[in-house]
Amino acid sequence: xxxxxxxxxxxxxxxxxxxxxxxxxxxxxxxxxxxxxxxxxxxxxxxxxxxxxxxxxxxxxxxxxxxxxxxxxxxxxxxxxxxxxxxxxxxxxxxxxxxxxxxxxxxxxxxxxxxxxxxxxxxxxxxxxxxxxxxxxxxxxxxxxxxxxxxxxxxxxxxxxxxxxxxxxxxxxxxxxxxxxxxxxxxxxxxxxxxxxxxxxxxxxxxxxxxxxxxxxxxxxxxxxxxxxxxxxxxxxxxxxxxxxxxxxxxxxxxxxxxxxxxxxxxxxxxxxxxxxxxxxxxxxxxxxxxxxxxxxxxxx
Numbered sequence: 316x317x318x319x320x321x322x323x324x325x326x327x328x329x330x331x332x333x334x335x336x337x338x339x340x341x342x343x344x345x346x347x348x349x350x351x352x353x354x355x356x357x358x359x360x361x362x363x364x365x366x367x368x369x370x371x372x373x374x375x376x377x378x379x380x381x382x383x384x385x386x387x388x389x390x391x392x393x394x395x396x397x398x399x400x401x402x403x404x405x406x407x408x409x410x411x412x413x414x415x416x417x418x419x420x421x422x423x424x425x426x427x428x429x430x431x432x433x434x435x436x437x438x439x440x441x442x443x444x445x446x447x448x449x450x451x452x453x454x455x456x457x458x459x460x461x462x463x464x465x466x467x468x469x470x471x472x473x474x475x476x477x478x479x480x481x482x483x484x485x486x487x488x489x490x491x492x493x494x495x496x497x498x499x500x501x502x503x504x505x506x507x508x509x510x511x512x513x514x515x516x517x518x519x520x521x522x523x524x525x526x527x528x529x530x531x532x533x534x535x536x537x538x539x540x541x542x543x544x545x546x547x548x549x550x551x552x553x554x555x556x557x558x559x560x561x562x563x564x565x566x567x568x569x570x571x572x573x574x575x576x577x578x579x580x581x582x583x584x585x586x587x588x589x590x591x592x593x594x595x596x597x598x599x600x601x602x603x604x605x606x607x608x609x610x611x612x613x614x615x616x
Contacts, residue, residue: 316599316602317591318365318584318587318588318591319364319365319366320366321366321591321602321603321606322366322368322603322606322607323362323365323366323367323368323568323587323606323607324367324368324369324370324371324406324567324606324607324610324611324614324616325362325367325369325370325371325568325569325570325572326370326371326534326536326567326568326569326610326614327371327373327502327503327534327536327537327569327570327571328358328370328371328372328373328405328569328570328571328572328573329353329372329373329374329375329572329573329574330353330354330355330358330372330375330389330392330405331352331353331375331377331573332352332353332354333350333351333352334352337377337378337381337384337385338375338376338377338378339378340376348577348578349573349574349577351573351577353572353573354392355392355404357573358370358404358572358573359402359404361572361573361576361582361583362570362583362584364584365583365584365587367404368607369404369405369406369407369607369610369611369616370404370405370406370407371405371406371407371408371409371433371569371610371614371616372389372405372407372408372409373409373436373476373502374409374410374411374436376411376438377411379411379413382410382411382412382422383410383422383425383426385410385411386408386410386425386426386429386432387429389405389408389429389431390408390429390430390431390432392404392405393405393406393431405431406431406614406616407431407433407614407615407616408426408429408431408432408433409433409434409435409436409474409476410426410432410434410435410436411435411436411437412426412435412437413437413461414437414455414460414461414462414463414464414465414467415455415458415460415461415464419464419467420464420467423435423467423471423473424471427471433473433474433614433615433616434468434473434474434475434476434498434500435468435473435474435475435476436475436476436478436502437455437475437478438450438451438478439451439454439455439456439477439478439479439483439487440478440479440480440483440506441453441454441455441456441479441480441483442480442482442483448480448508449480450478454483454486456479456483456486456487456489456490457486462490462493465490465494465497466494468494468497469494469496469497473497474497474498474499474500474613474614475497475498475499475500476500476502476534477499477500477501477502477531478502478503478506479501479505479506480506480508481505481506481507481508481517481518481521481522482521484505484521484524484525485524487499487525488524488525488528491525491528491530491531492528494530495528495530496530497530498530498531498532498613499528499530499531499532500531500532500533500534500613501525501531501532501533501534502534502536502537503534503536503537503540503541503571504533504534504535504536504537504538504553504554504557505518505521505522505525505533505557506537506541507541507553508541510553511549512552515552515553515556518553519556519560522556522557522560522561523560526560526561526562526565531561531565532561532565532566532567532609532613533557533561533565533566533567534566534567534568534569535553535554535557535558535566535567535568535569535590535605536568536569536570536571536575537569537571537574537575538550538553538571538575538586539571539574539575539576539578539579539581539586540571540574540575540578540579543578543579543580544579545579545581546589547588547589547592547593550589550593551593554590554593554594555593555594558594558605563597563601563604563605564604564609565609566605566609567605567606567609567610567613568587568590568605568606570583570586570587590605590606591606
């Protein structure tokens with residue numbers, strides 16, 4: 316088995332087009348590195364040479380007023396008539412909804428008009444002492460209204476892509492425990508910012524805690540976002556410790572393109588080759604689970 320023959324489902328990528336004036340963050344000062352059109356053809360060009368059979372599109376922070384438009388746009392891309400049957404990407408859509416919004420149930424129902432819609436991702440990353448790494452303006456995990464409306468995911472059989480900093484784990488665990496019938500999928504290897512072999516236990520303690528819940532899976536991705544000079548050696552312990560704790564059945568790989576493309580000099584194939592080399596001594600069945608079978612199960616594709 317080699318990486319070129321292996322079936323791959325990319326569980327975390329984005330498409331965007333700043334020329335539509337629907338992505339204010341892409342055109343904002345300081346985000347120039349991201350301000351490029353990245354459509355399906357760009358994604359396909361990046362994964363040339365690899366057998367990417369399916370993919371999961373994760374909400375790309377489109378302007379709030381265009382949240383439903385994004386889901387509709389991605390659905391249309393997947394259903395485009397000029398695509399071959401083997402290229403109906405993306406196959407699953409993770410959209411956005413704010414559980415502080417009084418109309419959030421209506422938002423979910425509108426998303427559900429589109430057959431590829433599978434769940435919600437809300438970037439909750441917040442550290443009151445570090446605005447630089449905080450995406451959220453405040454800590455949603457401490458907002459009662461947000462926590463109560465979260466129950467709508469179970470009502471509509473939707474999953475939640477959990478994007479947090481590892482120092483938010485204890486609050487996330489309360490949410491996971493409260494909604495035990497909802498599937499949580501941790502984004503980007505639990506954001507191992509500034510984690511290396513010297514302090515890995517700080518991050519690992521949180522991994523162990525979250526892995527103790529059966530309704531939590533993890534995406535091994537985002538390595539270029541958190542370390543632009545990442546290497547196979549630097550991400551190896553993060554991957555192996557995640558698999559050790561969550562088990563082969565609850566881990567899957569993703570690219571985080573084009574974010575990792577723009578923040579690192581690494582090519583798409585570099586990430587997937589590093590993933591494969593890291594688990595190359597696993598059984599063929601285990602490798603298949605990590606690279607595509609788990610994704611098929613968790614994202615129902």
